[in-house]
Amino acid sequence: MAGIRKQSFYQMYKRRSYRLEEQEQLIPLINEVRRDHPRMSARDIYIKLQPSCMGRDQFERFCMDSGYRLKQLRNYRVTTNSLGVTRFPNLIKELEVTRVNQVFVSDITYYDIGSRTYYLTLIMDLFNREIVGWSASDNLRTESTTLPALYKLIYQRGRTNIEGSILHSDGGGQYYCKDFKELTKKLHMVNSMTEEKVYENAYAERLNGIIKNNYLYPYGPTNLSSLKRLLDKAVLMYNTEKPHKALGKLTPSEFKKTVDNEDNSSGYLPLSTVHHHILKRKKINQKESTLFRH
Numbered sequence: 001m002a003g004i005r006k007q008s009f010y011q012m013y014k015r016r017s018y019r020l021e022e023q024e025q026l027i028p029l030i031n032e033v034r035r036d037h038p039r040m041s042a043r044d045i046y047i048k049l050q051p052s053c054m055g056r057d058q059f060e061r062f063c064m065d066s067g068y069r070l071k072q073l074r075n076y077r078v079t080t081n082s083l084g085v086t087r088f089p090n091l092i093k094e095l096e097v098t099r100v101n102q103v104f105v106s107d108i109t110y111y112d113i114g115s116r117t118y119y120l121t122l123i124m125d126l127f128n129r130e131i132v133g134w135s136a137s138d139n140l141r142t143e144s145t146t147l148p149a150l151y152k153l154i155y156q157r158g159r160t161n162i163e164g165s166i167l168h169s170d171g172g173g174q175y176y177c178k179d180f181k182e183l184t185k186k187l188h189m190v191n192s193m194t195e196e197k198v199y200e201n202a203y204a205e206r207l208n209g210i211i212k213n214n215y216l217y218p219y220g221p222t223n224l225s226s227l228k229r230l231l232d233k234a235v236l237m238y239n240t241e242k243p244h245k246a247l248g249k250l251t252p253s254e255f256k257k258t259v260d261n262e263d264n265s266s267g268y269l270p271l272s273t274v275h276h277h278i279l280k281r282k283k284i285n286q287k288e289s290t291l292f293r294h
Contacts, residue, residue, distance in 0.1 A: 023051075023053055023054070023062070023173070024172060024173025024174075025108060025140045025145075025172040025173050025174055026049070026051060026053075026062070026140075027066060027172075028107075028108070028170050028171075028172055029049060029108070029109075029110055029119075029140075030045055030049070030063065030066075032109060032110065033045050033048060033049065033110070042059065042060045042063040042064070043056065043060060045059075045063070046059040046060065048110075048112070048117060049110065049117050050116070050117055051140075052139060053140075087171060087176065087193055088176065088191040088192055088193045089192065089193070089195070090168075090192055090193060090194060090195050091166050091168070091190065091192035092105075092126075092166060092168050092192055095166075097126050097127050098127070099127060100125055100127045100128055100157075100256060100259065101125065101127075101157055101161050101162050101165050102126070102127060102165060102166065103125075103126040103127070103165065103166045103168060104123050104124065104125055104126065104132065104133075104153065104162075104165060104166070104167050104168065105123070105124050105126050105168045105169070105201060105203050105204040105207075106121065106122060106123040106124070106133070106146070106149065106167065106168070106169045106175070106204055107121075107122060107169065107170055107172075107201060107204035107205060107207070107208055108120065108121045108140070108145055108146070108170075108172055108174065109122075109208040109212070111136070111212060111216060111227065113221060113222060113223065113227065116138070118136060118137065118138050118224060118227055119136070119137050119138070119139070119140055119144075119145060120134070120135070120136055120208070120211065120212070120231065121133075121134065121135045121136075121137075121145040121146055121148075121149040121174075122134050122149070122204065122207055122208065122211065123149050123150065123152075123153050123167075124203065124204060124207050125157075125252075126168075126203060128247065128252045128255045128256045128259070129203075129207075129244055129246070129247060129252045129255075130239050130252035130253065130256060131207070131211075131235045131238055131239055131252075132152070132153045132156040132157055133149035133150055133151075133152040133153035133156065134149055134152060134231060134232075134235050135148040135149045135152070136224065136227045136228045136231050137224075138224050140174065141174075142173075142174045142177045142179055142180055143179070145174050146174040146175060146180050147179060147180060147183065150167075150180070150183060150184070154187070159187060162187060162189060163187065163188040163189070164188055164189070164190070165189050165190070166189070166190045166191075166192050167184060167189050167190070167191055167192065168192040168193070168194075168201065168204075169191075169192070169193055169194070169201065169204075170193070170194050170201045170204070171193040171194055175191070175193065176191065176193075210238070211231075211234050211235075211238065215230075215233075215234035215237060215238065216230060216231065216234055219233070219234065238252070239251065239252045239253050240252075240253045
């Protein structure tokens with residue numbers, strides 16, 4: 001490091017790390033834009049996403065090098081990136097989810113307000129479909145996206161309750177950068193990632209659409225501050241008032257309470273069995289209600 005002061009070197013390295021993180025996350029976001037706008041050019045995608053990590057010409061080269069036309073997108077998802085960062089295997093592909101805090105799924109998506117693009121990070125408990133971590137930001141850095149969402153998860157569920165949990169994501173750079181991996185390691189959480197196919201994180205992808213289309217677009221946030229406030233509201237409404245067919249037409253919060261109240265001493269029940277108990281109890285309650293009315 002001759003001629004370069006130690007502090008300057010670390011600042012330069014940190015800036016490079018931020019740049020690489022954002023570049024890693026661009027791939028799933030470009031993919032999402034292309035799904036919404038199949039014929040949108042790389043230049044128009046650049047204008048839409050406004051990535052701070054590169055200029056327009058570099059972005060267009062990045063798209064070409066990454067196989068856009070999207071048919072080659074799966075080839076970009078290599079086992080390691082240019083820094084040798086290891087990807088994680090998909091641990092939930094054939095896993096039966098039997099309890100809360102067993103599997104969390106997460107994804108980052110974009111949200112447009114006028115000409116500005118912002119980013120939403122959501123974490124959902126796969127068992128009861130409850131959103132337990134979330135954040136809104138104007139950049140793709142880890143400290144603005146996945147880390148605050150994960151801290152919310154810790155607050156919502158409690159540190160000891162999520163030990164041994166699986167955290168599944170689409171493989172964006174924010175999910176395997178140093179700071180995020182260190183935190184999941186401290187929490188004794190196990191990282192899992194999609195390997196090739198989009199449907200390997202289908203629940204998180206669907207949740208993105210519900211929060212944006214059913215809540216945020218109608219709410220109409222006008223800037224980052226109102227986006228954060230209205231995202232809080234959307235999460236609350238989704239968790240406490242939106243019934244789910246897969247949960248016996250209960251909300252995520254109601255389903256969790258019902259399961260918590262079930263006589264389930266082992267703590268482990270297949271989701272289908274839980275649904276059966278819930279539906280059975282609802283029918284009993286309906287019959288009792290009818291008897292009391294007569």
